Amino acid sequence: MPKIQPKYKFAVIAADIVIFTVKDGKLQVLLIKMKKKPFLDMWAAPGGLVRPLESVDNAARRILKEKTGVTDVFLEQLYTFGRVDRDPFGRVVSVAYYALIPNAGLKLKTSAEYGGVEWHPVDKLPELAYDHQEIIGCAVKRLRVKLEYTNVVYSLLPEEFTLGDMQKTYEIILDRELDKRNFRKKILALKILKATEKKTIGEANRPAALYRFLSHRPENIEIL
Amino acid sequence: MPKIQPKYKFAVIAADIVIFTVKDGKLQVLLIKMKKKPFLDMWAAPGGLVRPLESVDNAARRILKEKTGVTDVFLEQLYTFGRVDRDPFGRVVSVAYYALIPNAGLKLKTSAEYGGVEWHPVDKLPELAYDHQEIIGCAVKRLRVKLEYTNVVYSLLPEEFTLGDMQKTYEIILDRELDKRNFRKKILALKILKATEKKTIGEANRPAALYRFLSHRPENIEIL
DNA sequence: CCAAAAGTGTTCAGACTACACCCATGT
DNA sequence: ACATGGGTGTAGTCTGAACACTTTTGG
Incomplete structure (x- = not known):
């Protein structure tokens, strides 16, 4: 078990979003390339800390909009991941969401903060940071059952x-x-x-x- | 919207548990009577802050055990409630769980910290603190569907x-x-x-x- | 002997599955 | 003309719902 650096005195909350689309005949997720040290060049689902005066749902909507520009799409809370050692930067609990967006010629804008933003088919994911492999796996399962009993x-x-x-x-x-x-x-x-x-x-x-x-x-x- | 007192610099995490049993021909939940000011004499589902070196799941198990003594029962994460104003004491996000325990002559032990611990039928709940009415409502819904497709x-x-x-x-x-x-x-x-x-x-x-x-x-x- | 819950089959309707051919268009 | 996906009906099987009477015990 890695040592936890108590950057924060208590556990703090982040939101991570698994953004799905269907593109080129495949189910794909939006991933961001990391530039920080322990996960250098690994990929991760977009996410960020929840701000003190922002609800967790709003944080999810904000992050989704920052990365894709879309707002009126299906976005649902998935699960909360709370392992102690899931984030080497500190005690961060992640409330994961998943979103479904139509593949309508969306332009992905990268930023200096990241090494790139790209779609990846879920059946051929690169090496992922944090526990994001688990999170995405969980989201795919949920999406499959959700399709069967909802619109x-x-x-x-x-x-x-x-x-x-x-x-x-x-x-x-x-x-x-x-x-x-x-x-x-x-x-x-x-x-x-x-x-x-x-x-x-x-x-x-x-x-x-x-x-x-x-x-x-x-x-x-x-x-x- | 009530004013938030920034007791913590960031949002912190609590776990709340909706503990169900079937007793006297009714579905009941375990509630605790509050002694703190804004919720004086109101009832709440048992909960507590997640400790810095404890996973959220473990916090849930710990709280369940503290209140009931039981350990090997069904306990599942329900949903995470993250409204900004849900807790007047500070910015607290609650990861809610629900547990199912058999009604086997369980002895409830109260503590000085609370005004009492009691079972309440879900169809006749007293006034509840925080957003616990929403949480319990959500748990009841989930329990109903869960019964239909699981053991x-x-x-x-x-x-x-x-x-x-x-x-x-x-x-x-x-x-x-x-x-x-x-x-x-x-x-x-x-x-x-x-x-x-x-x-x-x-x-x-x-x-x-x-x-x-x-x-x-x-x-x-x-x-x- | 009465009250109370245990135990036991059949029928009918609706839903799900499997399956094959012709049609309209662009190249 | 041919390649490509669009569009359509039926028969057989399975599943779920409705329904009533006899049995065994304790009081």
């Missing part, structure tokens, strides 16, 4: 999308194939989508109907 | 129990009646119990077979 995919898809897009998103995250006919039947029966008049154009195949979610709020609905 | 009732029942005891526990917590035949069929089909040779004796009705859980570890199993 939160809305936060991974663009405003308008095809049923094929939606099914592919499920297949990528759940890592299994779904039956097209059963999937469409199920989803349409739930009445959580409304069809637009539009269809996809310019693709090398038959145009597909575009849908949008009726509600962009998380709701519990048995989906699969 | 955690084991931690509310004695070592040996009848199927009637088990069904009653479900009915009390879920607050709805269950069909006796369907319940027994389902539970026995899951193979999570083993029948003992024994039967209840001395009751004013037909003796019932006594069962025990095969495993006393939390497992995900579709129960209802």
Whole structure:
């Protein structure tokens, strides 16, 4: 067990965010390259200390916005990681969150503070700082079950999308194939989508109907 | 919004435990009567600051043991409550846990520090300190869903129990009646119990077979 | 003999699974 | 013309829900 440097007199609180998107046919997380010594060149989920006059939820929203610029996406508390030796800089307890953002040509802005900001597929993660491997693993598990009984995919898809897009998103995250006919039947029966008049154009195949979610709020609905 | 007294320079961490049992045909929680000023004579779930060299999980276990003496029961992290003004004594973030303990003639020991320790039915709670009403409400919700897809009732029942005891526990917590035949069929089909040779004796009705859980570890199993 | 909980099967409806072919477009 | 994903229905199986009477004990 590493020695804890009591930089703070009591345990203090940080928030870390596992930011997911689906990109290039893979579930990916946003990681930041560390420049500080014990974790030099390792990667970590974005995070930071909770400020004295800021709620933990707000800290999570702030960090998410700082790194991605997005604000109105699904963001939920995941779990609190409180091992004594999880942070070599001091006694820091991390309240972890996870967020789902659509892959809409988001520009990642790095800063001098970090060695880079990049998406990494969850099935091929680099070496991670702190206990972030555990945190991300936990977030992936949670995301998988959450997809099955809520409508939160809305936060991974663009405003308008095809049923094929939606099914592919499920297949990528759940890592299994779904039956097209059963999937469409199920989803349409739930009445959580409304069809637009539009269809996809310019693709090398038959145009597909575009849908949008009726509600962009998380709701519990048995989906699969 | 009340003014925060910066007793600590940063936010510090406490653990609060919602301790459940089923007693007198009701789901009950263990509460402590406060003696400190802004919450004088109000009740609260047991809790305390996390010590600098103690993990948050260990703090929860410690507090549970201090108040009840029990150790090997189901104890799980619930949620972290991080509103800025949740504690008038300072910036304290609470990692809430919930525990399930069997109602086996547990003796509650009060201390000079508190005005009393008592069980209270969750459907008739007194006025609660801090945000503990929210925390307990959250714990009850979680317990209800958890009962449906895990075996955690084991931690509310004695070592040996009848199927009637088990069904009653479900009915009390879920607050709805269950069909006796369907319940027994389902539970026995899951193979999570083993029948003992024994039967209840001395009751004013037909003796019932006594069962025990095969495993006393939390497992995900579709129960209802 | 009465009260109280234990114990025990069947039927019906709805949900889930598996499965194959034609269609509209771009190249 | 062909490659690509879009779009559609049915039959069989499984699961969950509803439902009533007999048994064994203590009082």
